[in-house]
Amino acid sequence: MMTPVNPSTPVLEVTGLAKIFGGLRAVSDFNMTIQKGELVGLIGPNGAGKTTAFNMITGLYFPTHGEIKFEGTSVVGLQPHEITRMGIGRTFQNIRLFSNLSVLDNVRIAYHFHSGYSLTDGILRNANYSKNERELTEKTQDFLSIFHLNKFEGEIAKNLPYGQQRRLEIARALACNPHLLLLDEPAAGMNPKEITELMDLIHFIREKFDLTILLIEHQMRLVMDICEKITVLDFGEVIARGTPVEIQNNPKVVEAYLGKGAANVA
Amino acid sequence: MELGFLIGSVVKIGAILAYLYGLLWVLGHKKLWVKIVGVVAAFAIVQLAFTITIGDSTILNEFDSGLVFQAASMTMIALGLNLIYGFNGQFSLGQWGFYGIGAYTAADITFRWINGDSRGLLVVGIGSILGAVMILGIQKWLSRLRGVPVLSAFTFYLFGSVLVGAVAVVIGNALNPAISPLLGSAYEPGPLSQGIWLQIVYFLAIIFAGVFAGEVSFLFGLPVLSLGSDYFGIATLGFTIIVNTLMLNSDTILPFPEMKGGRGMIGIPKLTTWFWAFFFMLMVIIIMRNVIHSSTGRTILAVREDETAAKAMGIDLASTKLLTFVIGSFFAGIGGGVYAHYIGFLSPGTFDFLAGFNPLIIVVFGGLGSMTGTIAASFGWIFFLEGLLRVLLGQMGPDAPTWRFVLYPIVLLLLMLIRPQGLLGTVEWGFLKAPFVRPRENQHTASDVVEG
Numbered sequence: 270m271m272t273p274v275n276p277s278t279p280v281l282e283v284t285g286l287a288k289i290f291g292g293l294r295a296v297s298d299f300n301m302t303i304q305k306g307e308l309v310g311l312i313g314p315n316g317a318g319k320t321t322a323f324n325m326i327t328g329l330y331f332p333t334h335g336e337i338k339f340e341g342t343s344v345v346g347l348q349p350h351e352i353t354r355m356g357i358g359r360t361f362q363n364i365r366l367f368s369n370l371s372v373l374d375n376v377r378i379a380y381h382f383h384s385g386y387s388l389t390d391g392i393l394r395n396a397n398y399s400k401n402e403r404e405l406t407e408k409t410q411d412f413l414s415i416f417h418l419n420k421f422e423g424e425i426a427k428n429l430p431y432g433q434q435r436r437l438e439i440a441r442a443l444a445c446n447p448h449l450l451l452l453d454e455p456a457a458g459m460n461p462k463e464i465t466e467l468m469d470l471i472h473f474i475r476e477k478f479d480l481t482i483l484l485i486e487h488q489m490r491l492v493m494d495i496c497e498k499i500t501v502l503d504f505g506e507v508i509a510r511g512t513p514v515e516i517q518n519n520p521k522v523v524e525a526y527l528g529k530g531a532a533n534v535a
Numbered sequence: 536m537e538l539g540f541l542i543g544s545v546v547k548i549g550a551i552l553a554y555l556y557g558l559l560w561v562l563g564h565k566k567l568w569v570k571i572v573g574v575v576a577a578f579a580i581v582q583l584a585f586t587i588t589i590g591d592s593t594i595l596n597e598f599d600s601g602l603v604f605q606a607a608s609m610t611m612i613a614l615g616l617n618l619i620y621g622f623n624g625q626f627s628l629g630q631w632g633f634y635g636i637g638a639y640t641a642a643d644i645t646f647r648w649i650n651g652d653s654r655g656l657l658v659v660g661i662g663s664i665l666g667a668v669m670i671l672g673i674q675k676w677l678s679r680l681r682g683v684p685v686l687s688a689f690t691f692y693l694f695g696s697v698l699v700g701a702v703a704v705v706i707g708n709a710l711n712p713a714i715s716p717l718l719g720s721a722y723e724p725g726p727l728s729q730g731i732w733l734q735i736v737y738f739l740a741i742i743f744a745g746v747f748a749g750e751v752s753f754l755f756g757l758p759v760l761s762l763g764s765d766y767f768g769i770a771t772l773g774f775t776i777i778v779n780t781l782m783l784n785s786d787t788i789l790p791f792p793e794m795k796g797g798r799g800m801i802g803i804p805k806l807t808t809w810f811w812a813f814f815f816m817l818m819v820i821i822i823m824r825n826v827i828h829s830s831t832g833r834t835i836l837a838v839r840e841d842e843t844a845a846k847a848m849g850i851d852l853a854s855t856k857l858l859t860f861v862i863g864s865f866f867a868g869i870g871g872g873v874y875a876h877y878i879g880f881l882s883p884g885t886f887d888f889l890a891g892f893n894p895l896i897i898v899v900f901g902g903l904g905s906m907t908g909t910i911a912a913s914f915g916w917i918f919f920l921e922g923l924l925r926v927l928l929g930q931m932g933p934d935a936p937t938w939r940f941v942l943y944p945i946v947l948l949l950l951m952l953i954r955p956q957g958l959l960g961t962v963e964w965g966f967l968k969a970p971f972v973r974p975r976e977n978q979h980t981a982s983d984v985v986e987g
Contacts, residue, residue, distance in 0.1 A: 327847060349846035359847050367840035369961075370833075373972060377830070378837045379848045384830035388858070391829025392822055398829070405830065410975040422974065445849055 278341045280305050280449050280481045281326070286335030287505075288321050295321040296505040299335070303449070308475060308482045310496035312489075312516075314525055318505040319485045320362060323451050327359050328352040339449065354382060358447030360438045362454045362485075368427035372418055372437055375426050376409045379444035409444070415477075416440045416470075432463045436470065443478055450474075452484040456491050464488060468495055493517065501525065544923040547599070551914050554580065556964055559907065562821075563966035578813050585809060601877075602917050607812040608874040610913040611819045613894045614906060615866030618823060620895070621903035622832075623859040624839030626764045629755070629771030631891030632778035633748040633864040637871025639782065639794060641744035642803040642881055646793055648736050649728050649804055650721050653714040654707045656736060656743075662703035663746040669695040670753060685853065689757050696754060721802070737806040741815065741872035748868025749861045756860040761853065775888040782883035799882035807877035815873050819866050823906060824967050826862060835859050839904075896947060902957030907964040912957075919943075 279302045286299040296318040303309050311319050324330040326337055328349040337344050344352050367375050385401035413419040416436055421429060429437060435455060442450060455471070456464050468491055475482055486492045492499065493513040501509040501516060503525040509516055516522055554577070561573025581603065584594040595603065616630040640659060647655035673691050677683050719725030726732070759770045785794035794800045826832045837845040838855050846852055875881055897916050901908030924939040950958070963969070 329843065329846070348851070350849045350851045353847055353849035361844065361847075365841050365844035365847075367837050367844065369840060370836055374833055374836070378833045378845075378850070381830050381834050382849045386830065388826065388829060388831040391831060392825045394825055402830070406972055407975065410972075414975070419975070422972070441848065 282338040284336045287333045289333045294505050305481055308497050310492040310499040311485045313502035317502040319502055323453055353445055356448040358442035358445045359451040360442050364434050364438050366426040372424050372426055373422040375441050376444050379441045449481045454485050456488040548918050559965035582809050602922050604812055604877040606914040606917040607816045608870040610816055610910050611870030612867045613897045613909045613913050614823050615863035616894045617898045617909045619859055619863040623835050626768035627771045628768055628891055629774040630867050630894050632775035633867035634871040635778050635886035637744040637748045637868030638875040640747050641740040641872030642875040644740035645804050651715050651718045654711045657707035657710055658703045659743045661706050663743050665699045666750045669699050685761055744872040745865045745868035749865035752864030753861050756857050760856045775891050779886050801880050803875055803879050805879040807873050812873055815869055828969055902959040904961040905959040906967045908957055908959030
C-alpha cells in the first residue's frame with residue numbers, strides 16, 4: 270500500500286467526475302490535478318457541488334462517472350476507511366468530532382490503525398498491550414501539544430470552544446498520517462481573529478507534515494491569502510481556475526457570485 | 536411482618552449493591568494479592584450466605600439464591616447488550632434470541648452427555664472450533680481482495696458454515712461409538728459422566744454455547760448490520776421470533792426430540808453452582824472491560840458517536856459493528872448456558888420476544904454506556920421486581936403480583952423524565968474506570984511525532 274511514489278505523479282488527479290442524484294446533476298465533468306505540496310482552494314456559491322466532490326474523493330459517495338487517482342492509484346469503489354488508510358485525510362463542514370469522548374480519545378481513535386496491538390492483546394492485557402498502549406498515549410499527548418490542545422486532553426470534546434474544536438478536528442485528521450488533506454470550510458463560523466489563527470495553523474501543518482492541501486472555503490480573505498491555485502465550481506461545473514489574482518478578475522466568477530451584469534459594476 | 540419484610544428487602548438490595556461496589560473496587564486494586572484475596576472473599580461471602588443457617592433458613596434463602604443466579608446470568612446478557620446498544624449504538628432486540636441459543640445449546644450438550652450420547656459435545660465443539668477457523672480464514676482471504684460486496688462475502692461464509700456443520704456431524708458420529716460406552720446412562724453414570732469430568736464437560740458446554748451463539752450472530756449480523764440502527768432493531772426482533780419458533784417446534788421441524796418442543800426441555804443437570812456463576816460473570820466483566828479500554832474498544836465508541844467521522848478516521852465500520860455484535864452475543868450465549876444449568880428446565884416461553892425487552896430495560900435503566908450501571912441494574916432490577924414487589928404484592932391477593940408490570944413501567948417512565956441517561960449515565964466504578972492518563976510535562980520535540 271505504501272509504495273514509493275514517483276515525484277512527478279500528481280497527488281490527486283480527477284478526470285470527468287460526475288455525480289447525479291435522481292435528476293439533479295450535483296457535479297458534472299469535474300477535472301482537477303493537484304501536484305505534491307500544492308495548496309489549492311475550491312470555491313463556488315452554495316450548492317455548487319464542492320462538498321459532493323469531496324465526498325466522492327473520500328469514498329462517501331460513489332461517482333456516477335469519472336476517475337479519481339490518488340498518487341497514481343484509482344480510489345473509485347474503495348471504502349472510505351481504505352481511502353483514509355491510503356493517505357487522504359479530511360475534516361467536515363459541520364464539525365464531526367466524537368463529541369462525548371475526551372480530546373485524547375478523539376486523537377487516539379485516529380491512531381487506531383497503527384496502534385500496534387490486536388484485540389486479543391487488549392483482552393489478555395499482555396506486555397504487548399501495555400507497551401503499545403503507553404506509546405500510543407504518549408504519542409497522542411505529544412501530538413496534541415503541537416496543536417496546543419494538551420491542556421484540554423481530559424476534556425470532553427463537545428465542551429471545547431468552537432475554535433478549539435476546529436483545531437482538534439484538523440489535528441485528528443492529521444493523526445491519520447495523510448499525504449493529502451481535504452478541509453471542508455475550516456473557517457465557517459469563525460471570527461476574524463480565529464481566521465488569522467487558522468491561516469497560521471494551515472501554513473504550519475503544511476510545512477510540518479509535508480502536506481498537500483485542498484480546501485473548500487467561503488471566506489475570501491482566507492482563500493485569497495493562502496491558496497496558490499483556485500478552482501471555481503458553479504452548478505457542478507468548473508467555470509474557472511487559476512491564481513487568486515486571475516480568479517478575482519475573472520468575469521465568469523464575479524457573475525456566478527453576484528449575478529449577471531455585476532462584472533460591469535465591479 | 537410486612538414492614539419487617541420491606542426493611543429486610545431494602546437492606547438486602549443495599550447489601551448487594553455494596554457488595555458489587557466492593558467487588559469492582561478490589562478488582563481495580565493495584566496489588567495483585569489484594570485482587571486475588573478480594574475475589575476469593577467475594578466468592579466466599581455469597582457462598583457462606585447460601586450455607587450458613589440463621590433461625591430456620593440460610594441467610595440467603597432458597598428464593599433469594601434463585602434470584603442471585605438469575606441476576607448473574609442477566610448481568611452477562613445485559614452487559615452484552617450494553618456493548619451492542621450502549622457502546623456501539625446498534626439498537627438490538629436479538630439479544631434474547633442469542634440467550635436462548637446459548638441456553639438450549641449448552642443444555643443439549645450436557646443432557647446428551649449424561650444420557651450416554653457424546654455427539655452433542657463433539658458436534659458443537661468441533662463445529663464451533665472449525666467455524667471460528669473458517670470465519671477467520673475467509674476474513675483474511677477477503678481482506679486481500681478489495682471491495683467485495685457484503686452479500687457475496689455472506690455467501691462464502693454461509694457455504695463455509697454448511698460445510699463445517701456437515702464435517703462436524705460426520706466426525707461426531709464417527710467418534711461417538713468410542714466415547715459413549717464410558718458415559719453410562721442417566722441411572723448408571725459412567726466414569727466420564729460424573730465428578731471432575733462432568734464439570735469439564737459443563738465448562739466446555741458453556742464456552743461452546745457462547746462461541747456458537749457468537750458464530751450465529753456473525754452470520755446473521757453480516758448482511759443485517761449494514762442497515763441503519765432502527766432497521767437493524769426490527770431485523771433483530773425478527774431473529775428472536777425465529778429462534779423462539781424453532782424452539783417451540785424443536786422436536787418436529789428440527790431433529791432434536793430431547794428438546795421436546797413447546798412442552799419444554801426437562802432433565803438438564805443442575806450443574807451451575809455459585810462458583811461457576813461467579814466465575815463466568817467475572818469472566819464476562821473482565822473481557823468486556825478490557826475490550827472497551829483497548830484501541831479497538833475506542834473505535835467501537837467512535838462508531839456510536841459519529842459513523843461518518845469514524846469512516847474518515849480509517850475505521851472499518853462494518854467489521855467494527857460485526858465484532859461488537861459477535862462479542863455481545865457470545866456473552867448472551869454464556870449467560871444462557873449458566874441459566875439453563877441452574878434452572879434445570881427450559882421452556883420456549885422464557886425466550887418469548889416480549890421477555891426480550893427485559894435486558895433492554897435493564898441497560899437503559901443502568902445507563903447506556905455504563906458497565907457498572909448494567910451490573911447494578913441487573914441485580915437491583917431482579918431483586919426489586921421479582922423479590923420485593925412480587926412478595927409484597929403477593930400478600931394483597933393472589934392476582935396482585937401482576938401489578939408489578941404496571942408499577943415498574945411507571946418507575947421506568949419516571950426515570951426517563953428525571954434522568955434520561957439512566958441511573959449511572961456513563962459513570963464507572965473502580966475496576967471498570969478508564970485507565971488514568973498522566974499528563975505529559977515535557978514539551979514535544981518535533982521529530983518524534985510526525986512519523987506514525
